[in-house]
Amino acid sequence: MPDCDLLIIGAGIAGLSMAHYAAEAGLKVLVLERESRPGGCLHSHRFNKASTEFWLELGAHSAFNSYGNLIAILESLQALDCLIKRAKVGFRLYADGTVRSMPSQMDIPELVLAPFRLLGLIKVGRSVADYYGRIVGRRNYTRVFGPAFDAVICQPASDYPADSLFQSRPRRKDIPRGFAFSGGMQTITDTLAGRSGVRVELGQTVRGIQRGGKDFVVKAGDAHYTAPRVCLATSVAVATELLRSMFPAVAAQLAEIETATVETVGVALPAEQVRLPPLAGLIGRGEPFYSAVSRDTVPDAQWRGFTFHFRPGVLGDEEKLNRIAHVLKIPRTALSLENVVSKINQLPSLRVGHGERTGHVDALLAGTGLALSGNYFTGVALEDCVTRSRAEFERLRREGL
Numbered sequence: 001m002p003d004c005d006l007l008i009i010g011a012g013i014a015g016l017s018m019a020h021y022a023a024e025a026g027l028k029v030l031v032l033e034r035e036s037r038p039g040g041c042l043h044s045h046r047f048n049k050a051s052t053e054f055w056l057e058l059g060a061h062s063a064f065n066s067y068g069n070l071i072a073i074l075e076s077l078q079a080l081d082c083l084i085k086r087a088k089v090g091f092r093l094y095a096d097g098t099v100r101s102m103p104s105q106m107d108i109p110e111l112v113l114a115p116f117r118l119l120g121l122i123k124v125g126r127s128v129a130d131y132y133g134r135i136v137g138r139r140n141y142t143r144v145f146g147p148a149f150d151a152v153i154c155q156p157a158s159d160y161p162a163d164s165l166f167q168s169r170p171r172r173k174d175i176p177r178g179f180a181f182s183g184g185m186q187t188i189t190d191t192l193a194g195r196s197g198v199r200v201e202l203g204q205t206v207r208g209i210q211r212g213g214k215d216f217v218v219k220a221g222d223a224h225y226t227a228p229r230v231c232l233a234t235s236v237a238v239a240t241e242l243l244r245s246m247f248p249a250v251a252a253q254l255a256e257i258e259t260a261t262v263e264t265v266g267v268a269l270p271a272e273q274v275r276l277p278p279l280a281g282l283i284g285r286g287e288p289f290y291s292a293v294s295r296d297t298v299p300d301a302q303w304r305g306f307t308f309h310f311r312p313g314v315l316g317d318e319e320k321l322n323r324i325a326h327v328l329k330i331p332r333t334a335l336s337l338e339n340v341v342s343k344i345n346q347l348p349s350l351r352v353g354h355g356e357r358t359g360h361v362d363a364l365l366a367g368t369g370l371a372l373s374g375n376y377f378t379g380v381a382l383e384d385c386v387t388r389s390r391a392e393f394e395r396l397r398r399e400g401l
């Protein structure tokens with residue numbers, strides 16, 4: 001007897017939303033996760049300060065009322081009461097060693113013509129730099145928009161496909177435009193992992209997938225699990241390796257998708273130590289960091305927090321802390337093991353023509369019993385992952401799951 005109807009590898013938002021759809025349909029579902037916590041890029045570090053539990057996002061920090069599939073899932077689990085409207089604070093640029101407003105850095109005459117340059121300009125097939133650079137003008141792109149787009153996707157955005165960066169989706173008017181969650185964004189994946197009908201096994205690193213008769217046999221540590229359907233919901237690099245022997249043509253397509261690394265460092269500080277005005281975050285221009293995302297969007301009476309997303313391989317650990325102290329204008333000694341936390345994040349680097357590649361992948365997957373979900377299909381946003389899981393679940397259902 002197989003261990004479950006659907007085995008999912010990876011308990012990030014892609015894997016857990018897939019598990020949710022399967023559990024809703026009454027299927028027996030098992031999720032294997034290599035880490036000791038579910039969530040993947042949804043990672044809210046909880047500092048457990050003496051008087052209050054202060055959390056800081058080490059990965060995704062915001063969701064929007066255009067995330068219809070994600071909102072529908074949370075609604076069905078009655079989890080929307082954990083939703084917190086983001087405070088109205090804006091992003092600033094950190095350039096030439098100081099905090100600057102975005103408008104102060106723009107070339108207004110160049111920007112005035114933007115609506116006319118937009119007319120008839122097609123997004124599909126263009127890179128971010130090509131498409132948005134034409135609209136806002138080269139000077140504005142270099143000084144403001146380019147660094148802001150890098151900050152949005154935590155990697156150099158210029159060669160990214162313009163149609164994958166922002167996608168227009170219907171908005172739920174009854175939900176705040178931008179929102180977070182009490183306890184942090186990880187509350188989303190904690191809720192999904194804890195829902196009835198979903199079994200998550202933590203600390204299980206999947207090392208191989210094979211066929212065993214009609215079923216897939218999935219190897220994790222010393223254990224073997226069997227299931228008639230498998231969904232891989234890991235990073236693209238892991239999916240490539242796991243598929244190499246059994247699905248070499250799919251693996252060959254996935255191997256072409258590059259991965260960007262982000263060196264993330266979060267710091268929590270007593271509010272009175274930080275003199276910066278409340279802000280959503282700082283966008284680095286000419287800096288070793290893409291952004292410093294602030295917790296001021298969900299203000300705390302006693303603590304402030306900043307998560308610096310550093311470019312990879314530029315600064316060592318000590319240099320990062322020195323840079324953080326310099327930007328926040330605090331003494332270096334204010335940063336210690338107590339209030340600093342770090343993480344390596346990875347994201348796919350999509351390129352123009354990516355849609356054709358995923359089209360090939362989908363054609364190869366048809367009828368195999370294997371599903372692929374994650375942030376390397378239409379885009380990296382949480383909603384892209386959930387939408388992909390929903391589409392893959394519906395395909396598996398059509399194919400007999």
Ligand SMILES: Cc1cc2nc3c(=O)[nH]c(=O)nc-3n(C[C@H](O)[C@H](O)[C@H](O)COP(=O)(O)OP(=O)(O)OC[C@H]3O[C@@H](n4cnc5c(N)ncnc54)[C@H](O)[C@@H]3O)c2cc1C
Nearest residue numbers: 010012013014034040041059060061062206374375381382
């Ligand atoms: C710094 C940062 C900020 C972001 N900000 C936002 C934001 O504000 N809003 C937004 O919409 N999106 C944001 N994103 C993007 C979004 O968070 C991610 O694209 C999304 O969470 C990815 O989900 P996933 O499930 O595809 O992958 P992941 O979250 O990477 O999950 C994959 C899971 O698979 C597990 N795994 C890997 N290999 C194995 C194995 N061999 N066996 C078992 N388990 C395995 C991993 O441990 C992980 O838990 C951000 C991303 C980053 C990195």
